[in-house]
Amino acid sequence: MKDTTTNNQNRRSFLKTSGQLIIGFNLFPFLQFCTNPENQTDLSTYPGIAIRPNAGKDIMDSWIRLDAKGFVTVLTGKQELGQGIRTALLQIAAEELEVPFDICHIINGDTAQTANEGYTAGSNSVEGSGSAIRQAAAEAKYYLIQEAAKLWQVNIDQVEAKNGAILGPENRKISYWELLNGEFIEGKITGEAPIKNPKNHVIVGKSIPRADISKMIKGEPHFIHDLRLEGMLHARVVHPPSYNAKLEALDESKISQLPGVVKLIVDGSFVAIVAKREYQAIKAREKIIEIAKWESTNIEPAMGDLFSNMKNKASNPKEVEASPTINQTIKQAKNQLKSTYRKPYTMHGSTGPGCAVAQWDNQKLTVWSPTQGVYPLQNTLADLFSIEKESIRCIGMPGSGCYGHNSADDVSAEAAMIARHLPNQPVRLQWMRDNEHRWEPYGSAMQLTLEAGLDQNGNITSWKTEIWSDTHSTRPNGNAGHYVSARHLAKPFEFKKGGFSGGSYRNASPLYEITDKALLLYDYEGPLRTSALRGLGAYGNIFALESFIDELASIAKMDPFDFRIQNLKNNRAIEVLKTLKSKTEWENLSERTKSKSGIAFAQYKNSAAYFAVMVTLENEGEKLKIKKMISVIEAGQCINPDGLINQTEGGMIQSASWTILEAVQYNEKEIISKDWNSYPIFRAKDIPDIEVHIINRPEEKPLGAGEAAQGPVAAAIVNALSNHLGKRIYELPLREYFEN
Amino acid sequence: MKKITLKVNGKKTKHELDPEEPLLYVLREEFKLSGAKYGCGLHQCGACMVLVDDQAEPTCMNSCEYFEGKDIETIEHLSQNNKLHAVQKAFFEAQAAQCGYCLNGMLISAVALLRNIPQPNRLQIKDALQQVICRCGTHVRFIRAVENAIAQKE
Secondary structure (H helix, E strand, O other): OOOOOOOHHHHHHHOOOOOOOOOOHHHOOOOOOOOOOOOOHHHOOOOOOOOOOOOOOOEHHHOEEOOOOOOEEEEOOOOOOOOOHHHHHHHHHHHHHOOOHHHEEEEOOEOOOOOOOOOOOOOOHHHHHHHHHHHHHHHHHHHHHHHHHHHHOOOHHHOEEEOOEEEEOOOEEEEHHHHHOOOOOOOEOOOOOOOOOHHHOOOOOOOOOOHHHHHHOOOOOOOHHHOOOOOOEEEEEEOOOOOOOEEEEOOOHHHHOOOOEEEEEEEOOEEEEEEOOHHHHHHHHHHHHHHOEEEOOOOOOOHHHHHHHHHHHOOOOEEEEOOOOHHHHHHHOOEEEEEEEEEOOEOOOOOOOOEEEEEEEOOEEEEEEOOOOHHHHHHHHHHHHOOOHHHEEEEEOOOOOOOEOOOHHHHHHHHHHHHOOOOOOOEEEEOOHHHHHHHOOEEOOEEEEEEEEEOOOOOEEEEEEEEEEOOOOOOOOOOHHHOHHHHOOOOOOOOOOOOOOHHHHOOOOOOOOOOEEEEEEEEOOOOOOEOOEOOOOHHHHHHHHHHHHHHHHHHOOOOHHHHHHHOOOOHHHHHHHHHHHHHOOHHHOOHHHHOOEEEEEEEHHHOOOEEEEEEEEEEEOOEEEEEEEEEEEEOOOOOOHHHHHHHHHHHHHHHHHHHHHOOOOEOOOOEOOOOOOOOOOOOHHHOOEEEEEEEOOOOOOOOOOOOOOHHHHHHHHHHHHHHHHOOOOOEOOOHHHHOO | OEEEEEEEOOEEEEEEEOOOOEHHHHHHHOOOOOOOOOOOOOOOOOOOOEEEOOEEEOOOOOEHHHHOOOEEEOHHHOOEOOEOOHHHHHHHHOOOOOOOOOHHHHHHHHHHHHHHOOOOOHHHHHHHHOOOOOOOOOHHHHHHHHHHHHHHHO
16 A cells, blocks of 8 residues: 655655556546547546645645646545536536646545545535635646746736646747646645636536446446455355344354355354355355344334334424424414424435445555545544554545445445455455345434414415434444444444434425524434435425425415415525426416426525426326426536436436335334335336426536435425325325325 | 356357356456446346347346356447447437446346337337336436437437
């Protein structure tokens, strides 16, 4: 492993060493950024750059490197999760640095190289990493302009940056790389460099295709699953049959003699098997499952008692938004309404089960991981093994889409736990389907009671929200007890829920203009493991809030668009609703179509992207299906329109699947949603027609958009269904109405 | 262990294998191919699909022995001389991917469909893609890509 502690004085020499290439993505052929996947040969000369540690977020070199002659290397602490973040960040860098897009390459999270940007979560990557990269690129360009002006002894307003070169008076021209002459840009980001006027953008705002897709369509190695290291062994884990089960007996002699088995690891109730070939590990795992004896305790409460247990066992409420007058104001209003909504446990359900590769050499650990945060992973592994975090290198690699805290961190920790028994050998661990379905942390079940008062003009005067929910974040941010298998060791790590985060009430406070509001949160420790699932509490909260808005609109005898618009003061929100109304030709829709349609709106987190959607249902035999979804999204400045549409379409389909089909099932012994038959999700035949319209505001800052659709789509489906049935539906999923 | 002869991407080779080992692991380990992927091990998700005598077939359960004498074609073999298959081209042009883990299954299913029904309608396209799980919700683009591939062939 490359020494990552090199100090500043030595850094300059790195540029002159050419041999040491980056381990990680670059084990695979370098990403080629060109729009034609059939013609990549011209650009295949990008040599990669030598590893240089990150010297802090306030240094230009932490984000932009011109080490490779003729190429730009952008660094980000954020991970590519299938959301297209690499392309969007490269567009921002190329635009601001004034270089052609095709010469830009990117390195994602790697503790030996990139900045610590925490987790890739909460739709923060473009807002966070994007603005850092924009600033660093602007600053680097400014530095180059100043250097050229010095060289030519002219004023800086006599020179300009264009196409990777500085142009000066008398047709003088010098490329960035000639100007740097082998040095790199060490300076601090001062914030003084001018940022390009969005009016002059030529790369940002363009639908540049994702280069990684050109590799994936050819089946080239791309995922962590495809990483093959010399001498790599294959591991599988056997998780207990249920959360609290303890291993009673396992006849190890029956396992160690199986073909190809290299090592059986039994540490308390943590059981793993390592073999030479992948299939040998799978066969040995099956044998372990067959013969291992476990002592189990029942899962409580029973599924049917979940929501009553939630009400009985939850903590006393925390006043997130306090109002001493709320009950009074509601009572005094002209009209009142109170409704309770419920959503079940839902799953991330990644298509590819978690996978990671780990290797120990001389007490130093390297982990190749699909994690959402290489630095939090490094911290937590340091806790798990009681070693200095500097001895651990975490290299982020693309996994199967995760949509939040799925198995990625668990599998990375387990790979490292297993590899520790086999020093100097890379060990690849992949979860089986049942590991993934039964052991990932789910999105919490939630119960929401909403109560509001309306005046005689259809204005909402008062609003009270009560939320019952388990936590929406148990990410292992430094605490090894957050890894499931660390809790199963002979010397177990204790799992401490790090307090109940704001995730439970995300988006629960209405964006609507309401004078008197109260928000109460009842924390609940439920039977199943939970953590962050795309949107966190916003999915359940917006499902309830926007269903309730439709109920209020009908009490006020108002059109659902008009009622929403009348109760909003936020102009951008109003614009999104008005655009949806015109795109759907709402005014011209027949009553028949309207009676099968529903709308909903939210601004994600009340601070990120604005999103409104109309869902229309149709009959299919006895049952219903979604015919069409039309949406409008406004995410401030749009970096890559097609990327935004792609992610929004995906969010809409995923949310429709959660809403209509999905609920994690369990009995007293175990979780019974263990594969795609016992936990079905949307497939091709469930897919409706989808339209996504963008409102672009180049003059505004970009807003996180990846989770904007989750809540509104649920509410719009429920509103459409309730309109169609002529009765209000309060509980998800909606399977009985849709499934044939 | 047994000598197993497999015809993969036009080439016949012999391998000393556990005849029960599913083809998927043989493709990934013996042939160092990455396209076909493990998704469920249960023939439920299609991540491991390959073309077997021009039909899309999962490989995660059926033994390698079962595939002897059959013509196996993987995603890696679809493009020839740096020229993409019409379906690959259409997938790229439609930017039909998010995380991309399901792409192998989607592409293989689409290619098999077009080899067997050159002019499928939308329902037939959906039927063909039905067997593949995509959690990112990229289906509208997959369907559009297959339709575009058909249009380009005309």
